[in-house]
Amino acid sequence: MNRYEFLAALSAKLSDLSPSDQRRVTDFYSEMIDDRIEEGLTEEEAIESFGDPETDAREMLEELRRSGRLEIKADEPAEKIEEAEKNGESAASYTGLSEEAINEAIKNIRPEEPVPVPSGADVAGRTRRKLVPALILIFAGIGIAIILTMLAVRVTGMTLSFFPWINRTDNHTIDRKISSLKVEVSSADVFVTDSGSDMVTVKVPRGAKSRYTISFEGETLIIRSSYSPVMHLLPFAGSGNVEIGLPAKASAASYVLDSGSIETSSGDISVSGEILVKDTLSLWTSSGDIRIAGDNLASAVSGKLSIRTSSGDVRLDDIMAKNLEIRTSSGDVSSSESRVSDLDISTSSGEIDFSEAKLASPGLERFVIKSTSGDVKMELMKIPYIQTNTISGDERVEPSSASEGASDRYVISTTSGDITVRSRK
Amino acid sequence: MDNQMKRGLLDVCVLAAIRNEESYGYQIIKDVKPFISISESTLYPILRRLEDSGMMNEHSVEHNGRLRKYYHITKPGIRRLEEFTEEWKEIMAIYEFVNGRMARAAIDERVQERIPGKEENYEQV
Incomplete structure (x- = not known):
């Protein structure tokens, strides 16, 4: 029996089904034949594996009828077949179909053209x-x-954040030793504080205008942001905050970090809590403010604290640093209660106010303060010999109590800014 | 096996065969055959039944220049499989109970057989 004979015999037995349903069954069997041929059988073998088409058709009809796919007809074909078989009639007669009807069915299934398979394009x-x-x-x-x-x-x-994927925060706890910190982000504000535990924690924005990555290079923790063009298009995606929690200092002898550098282009930088840095801490931002708030002189940099901002203000409270270098162009610099042994400040139009800094001259070994148009105000425990230069500014400098002569250890120079130095009463 | 039960099991087996990825008729038969007897004539009505009850849907994919129907499980189909595994936990518990009683009965019978034998032995003694 070949494919078409088999399908015709099957179809002939499915006259209880609508023509489209009959077609569906023959398509189903045709697919099964093709799948077997693909597996290596010949068409003949594939068809033999099905067994008798009449039995298959009868089983299917019974089952379809049972599941309500077919209305029950008064004359059960199964009974008819059995009856016909008993009478020894031919296949054509016991199906209740004439030879012509079977030929017709074969024609339906095997048209002149091969069975049309819709092309991929269709x-x-x-x-x-x-x-x-x-x-x-x-x-x-x-x-x-x-x-x-x-x-x-x-x-x-x-700032709207009703989209669940916008303006979120990713929290990370870093379970490894960190001796150095490097932050390079574009628009986020950066907060450094103590984590309250002995672990380093990092919070970076997710779904903000930039994408944030955290990586490691040896014991260096690196946080970077990259431009995210899609998120920049969204008006409600914010810049977000980067928050770094460093372990609180266990004792004054142990340093939390060997070095750290934080750069943000438009964000603010804020350092608070008990942070101890051994070598250098650099805080650079172009338009953001920089603020360090140690708690009771708890934050200390035993090397160099380098602060740069072009238009942002700098505010330092309760800090200790061996070497403090501040560069601003238009930002103001102010400080309270600071211990610095080497102070180097340059600003073009910003105001420098160290009047509450309680700078002690024995501790303060050297300072160089330069300003173009900004005023400089200082208050010192004991006034050393100060070399002051100004072109058009007013000078109000208390006379030095030091007996030694000229030295360039303490220099204040301005172009048009006023210079005021008082001794602390 | 009871026909009604077999019918239900076949439905579940076919759904399981397409649970993780969609599949086609011949592959379903090959996957299910090791567990329960299934042929084309059994599969076709099952596919129609499952499609009518919304547990799966079919679509045609071009394969070697012909169309092959792929069957894809739907949420109700997945739910049916979950129900099945839940139901069978209960059935397994019942099985344990029945099996336990049967085993007990078998032991009791063995013991009953032995005792009369022993009595005879005693009489002989």
Whole structure:
């Protein structure tokens, strides 16, 4: 029996089914034949593996009938077949079909042309017809949502975070020794504080305007941000904060970090708590403010503390540093209660106010303060000999109590800024 | 096996065969055959039944220049499989109970057989 004879015999037995359902069954069997041929059987062998088409058709009809796929007909074909078999009639007669009907069925299944298989293009075309309106709807929906959101942001002026993937925070606890810290981010504010435990913790924004990565190089913890073009388009994605928790100092002898460098282009930098740095701590931002708030002189840099900002202000409270270097162009610099042995400050238009710094001259071994148009105010425990230079500014410097003569250890120079130095009463 | 039970099991086996990835008729038969007897004539009505009840859907994919129907499980189908595993936990518990009683009965019978034998022995003594 070949494929078409088998399918015709099967189809002939399925006359209780609608023509489209019959077609479905023959398609199903045809696929099964092809799959077997693909596995290495010949067509003949594939068909033999099915057994008798009449039995298959009868089983299927019974089962379809049982599951309500077919209405029960008064004359059960199964009974008819049995009856016919008893009478020893031919296959054609016990199906209740004439030879012509079987030939007709064969013709239906085996048309002149091979069974048309829709080409890939047809299938793709059908899918496209469904896909195109769906895509148009989706894009229209997204467009309307974006417009409404932008309007809402415009009107209320607030940072919205109703999208679950926007303006979130990723928390990391770093379970390894960190001796050095390197932060290079674009717009985020950076906060460094003590974590309250002996672990290093890092919080970086997720779904913000930039993407953040945390990596390690030896014992160096590196936090970087990269430009995220998609998120930059979203008006409600914020810049977010980077928060670094360093282990609180266990004793004055143990350093939390060997060195640290934090750079942000437009964000603020804030350092607070008990942070001990052995070598260098650099805090650089172009337009952000920088603030260090040690708690009761708890933060200390035993090497160099380097602070740079172009337009931001610098505020230092309760800090200790051997070498303090501050560069600003228009930002103000102010400090309270600081222990510094070597002070180097340059600003062009910013005001330098160390009047509350309680700088003690025995501890303060050297200072060089330069300003173009900004005023300089200092208050010292004991006034050393100070070399002051100004072109148009006023000088109000208390006379030195030191007996020694000229020295360039203490220098204040301005172009137009006033210089005020008082002794602390 | 009871026909009604077999029918239910076949449905579940076919759903399980397409649970993790969609599959086609011949592959389903090959996957299910080691566990329960299944042929084309059994599979076709099952596929129709599962599709009608929304437990799976089918789509045609071009394969070697012809169309092959792939069957894809839906959420109700996944739920049916979950129900099945839940139901069978109960059935397994019942099985343990029945089996335990059967084993006990078998032991009791053995003991009953022995005792009369022993009595005879005693009489002979």
